[in-house]
Structure formats: C-alpha cells, structure tokens
Amino acid sequence: MEQNSEDTNYSEATALAKGWLRWLWGTLACFFMVLAVIGIIIPGLPAAVFIVLGAWAASRSSERMHQWIEDHHLFGQLLETWRSGYLNRRTKLLATLSMALPMAIAVHYIGNIYLLLFTVGGIGCGILWVWTRPEPQE
Numbered sequence: 001m002e003q004n005s006e007d008t009n010y011s012e013a014t015a016l017a018k019g020w021l022r023w024l025w026g027t028l029a030c031f032f033m034v035l036a037v038i039g040i041i042i043p044g045l046p047a048a049v050f051i052v053l054g055a056w057a058a059s060r061s062s063e064r065m066h067q068w069i070e071d072h073h074l075f076g077q078l079l080e081t082w083r084s085g086y087l088n089r090r091t092k093l094l095a096t097l098s099m100a101l102p103m104a105i106a107v108h109y110i111g112n113i114y115l116l117l118f119t120v121g122g123i124g125c126g127i128l129w130v131w132t133r134p135e136p137q138e
Helices: 002-018 020-041 047-059 063-071 075-084 089-109 113-131
Strands: none
Touching (some): 020 063, 047 075, 063 075
C-alpha cells in the first residue's frame, strides 16, 4: 500500500510541474539562455554557466526546448564538454582571460580593500578551479 501512496504523491508533483510551474521553468530557461548569449558577447560574463542553467531549466519545462539546446552547434558542444568533466587548454586560457579582465577592472576601480579582496579572491578561486580540471587525452 505504501508504494501506491508514493506513486500518488509522485503523480501529484508531476501534475504540478505540468501546470504553472512548467511555465516558470520555461521562463527561467529563456532568461538563462539570453544571459548566455549576452555572455558570449560581453567578456567577463560567464556564458557557460548560463547555458548549463538554461539546459537544466529547459529539461523541466519543455522537451523540445531542451532538445534544441542540446542539438545547438555551440550550446550542445559546450554542454557535452561540461558533462565530460574535461576542459581543453584553449578553453582554460579563454576562461582565464575572460576572468582576468573584470579582475583588472576591479583592481583599478574598487577603493574598498575588503570588497577588492573578496572580488579578487572569488575570481582567483574561479581561475584555480578551471586550471584544476583535467584535460582530455588526445
């Protein structure tokens, strides 16, 4: 009997996800993908993070939208790389450069030493994380 009550609860949650919550996930997916496109254009804005978030939100909203993101020539390739856990040297260099620009701007413009340390420390952690990812064997 417990299994039936669990199935009922799961069905109710699934029905809720198909209602207004589905539109919320879809809106979030579109929002993240717009930020990703802006991030591709503007250095310092992390496009990859927004593409991953957009695909995740789309998977909860629309199979068609999720499949479009997965099949996209740029977004799909980035998602595949993300899932593999590997980052090639070129990607690491581009990520480092895209993080170094806002760090240089912060060093130049931020007068508060604590805010500056927080900003530089956060970006430094991001750069460290990127360089500790393994590179694919070629």
